[in-house]
Structures are given as C-alpha cells and as structure tokens.
Amino acid sequence: MASATARRGTVVGAVLLSLLGVPAQAAPRQSTAAEAGSTLPAPDLVGLRAVLRTAQRQGAPGAMARIDDHGTAYRVAEGLADRGTRRALDEADRFRIGSVTKVFTAVVLLQLADEKKLRLDAPVNRYLPGLLPDDRITVRHVLSHRSGLYDYTHDMFAQSVQGFEAVRGKVFTYRELVDRSLRRPRTDAPGAVYAYSNTNFVVAGMLVEKLTGHSVRTEYQNRIIEPLNLRDTVYVHPATKIPGRYAHGYLTPDQAGAALVDATDQTASWAQSAGAIISTTRDLNTFLSALLGGRLTSAAQLAQMRRWMPSGTAQAYGLGLRRRDLSCGVSVYGHTGAVQGYYTYAFASNDGRRSLSALANTSNNGTVLTTMLGTLESAFCGERTRVPSGSAGPVEGPTERPVGRPAAEDIAHGIAAD
C-alpha cells in the first residue's frame, strides 16, 4: 500500500436551543462513543485508493486525499495535476476549495461574536443598513442558509461552460452579487427552511468587512491562516492565478463527450467569501482539526456552529458547517466544495483528531462527486464499508447519470439533481 511517491499513495508518519429561534430538530446532536475519535476504526487506505481510482475512471484527471490522525498523516494520490505536462497530482498541490471557504468566513464571524461585535440573532440590516429587503433576516439565518435569499449562481451557471467563461475574468462587488439575487423573488420567509444559497455567504463577507473595516483577505490571514501557520492557503481575489505549485482544474462540459475545459485561471469573483479560497489537503486538515478541537472560537460559538438543520439524506447544516452521517454511525464535520474544475471534501471527527481532505480535479460531473463521498467512508469507517472491487454502485460503475447531476448530494438548484 505504501510506496515512495505520493502518486502511488505514500503512507507517512508525520509530526504532526430553541431560545435562539432554532427549531426543535436543530438541537445539537449527542456524540456517540465512536465519534470521540480514539475509538474510530483504522483508516482503510486500500479502499481510499480504490475510491480515487474510480473517480479517475469516471472522468477526473486526478484525485487525492490526505488523512491526519492523531499526528500521523496518510497521503494517497492518483492521476494527473496537469493534463498538458502529464505531471502527477501531489499532496503539495494547491487547489480551489470552493465552498469550504464558507467555514473560514463563518469562523471569522463567530470570532466577531466572541468579541461582542456581532449578535447572531440581530438583523443583517442592523450592521448593513438597507442591504436586505426584509429586516427579519438575521445573521444566523444567513449562516445557516435560512434567509430565503435566492442563489444568483443558479442563473449564472445554468449553462456550465458558457456561464463560466462569461464570468471567469470578471470582478464583481459584493453588492452587485447581492443585487443579482434580489432581482429574483426570495425563496422562503426568513428562518423558514434550509435552502443553500451562495448569496448568504456574500452577505457574510460584507458583514466581515463592515464590522472589521478590513477585507476578508486580511481577516482570513490574521485570524486563521497565520495563527494556524497555513502556509499554502491564500485568498488572491481578484487575481486569476493560483500561486506556487497547484493542480489544474478541469470543468466537465454539459454535452456528453465534449473535451474538458481547463478552468484553473479565474477571478472566482462570483464566489469571493462564499468560495474563493485556495488551499491544500494538509492545510484544510489543520484548519478543521483546530476548529473542531476548539482552538478557533470559544466553546459557546462552536456550539452555535453545530446547531443542526436537516439538509438532505444523512446530512445536516449548522453555521457554515456541514455534518455528514456515515454508514458506520460516525458523524463528521466540515464542508464540501464545487468550483469549476475542483471538487473538495474536507471533514473532521467530532474531536478534530482525525481529518480527511480530498480533491478530484474536475467538476460538473456528479458521478465523481458522489464517488468522492467514499473518501469519508474510507477515512472514518475503515474497511467495514469498503465497496468490493467489481461490485455495482458508485465505486466501480461508469457514468450513468448526465454530467453535473449528482444523486444524493446537497446541491444548489440548477447545479444538480433535486
């Protein structure tokens, strides 16, 4: 299983309640013994490699994962970082993490709550007067995707390649993005239901900038990146290049059989505080371990992040944080990301002592996205949930669904299946 190169999957020992307006079903979930971390089964590295190879067969040029477990790092990578040069994907490669950015943005706001500069149940309009058309929309609604604000990316990316090419060089102000959302009716009353919308985390970015007087870039840097020494984590918006060593990202066109589009260079301005951070698997594991380990916010604010709303099959959403309930009964906490060319999974155990970050360098390929969910099973459930080689199911199957339409993922409208 282990070999000398990261591409072959080197295994290396490394040094390393309802008072707040939340409905009853959102009460914090009790941890099980298995979630305590120390009782987790050993990671299944053979199964992990099989998942990555399957993603590759299903259309990802490359796929990789890193598990950090009580100071030991396990790295597995398959395939290519760059189809042009045929350079192998490597764990040192940076990539666009998409909506995993939302966890960073939420952490900054919860730190501001710790500093008494922000109240989660205050209306957004208290801090950004006149921004939203309804004074009942609170900061908590925004961070839990219950604002009812329409997701402007539904229109923007209705056609994947054309939509992307139209914005890849554009620079938007936050207000322009919010205005795009407000041109459409709101989807629900404030607080009514969970409905994922990037608009929420654009508003969150505006709150960060208003309350601190600094750019989100400065706040990510000072509050998270520097304290945790995340050397490969950068926010370069509106620059289009990923600095240093990076994996290229390949967008899958909507038309079956059309050539992949290299989507690496873009402003990611449509995403900004909702999805424009660049990082590595190592840094994401460090970040989530620190968050779940209680080293980024007070225990009280972390508990707020972990007040769950159901958000689909075997998953729930807190404040900028997803919970996924795995087949072995273990729940893990983090986020997923889908930005053109890159699918990311970044999750940690209840105590933060085991973390998994995984990348497939393609997007708009729902089969790959669903397959990559298997990295969580391998990392946290061990061998018991390994899908046998050659069996039916997501792990060996060809692309059976139209591209861009994952089966069981929690995806914004117009992005994937209902």
Ligand code: HEL
């Ligand atoms: S979608 C998600 C994921 N989130 C949301 C956000 C992010 N990413 C986006 O909103 C990007 C949408 C366009 C992506 C593009 C592609 O696949 O490259 N798709 C299309 O253009 C489809 N027509 C809920 C999956 C998350 O996990 O939170 O990241």
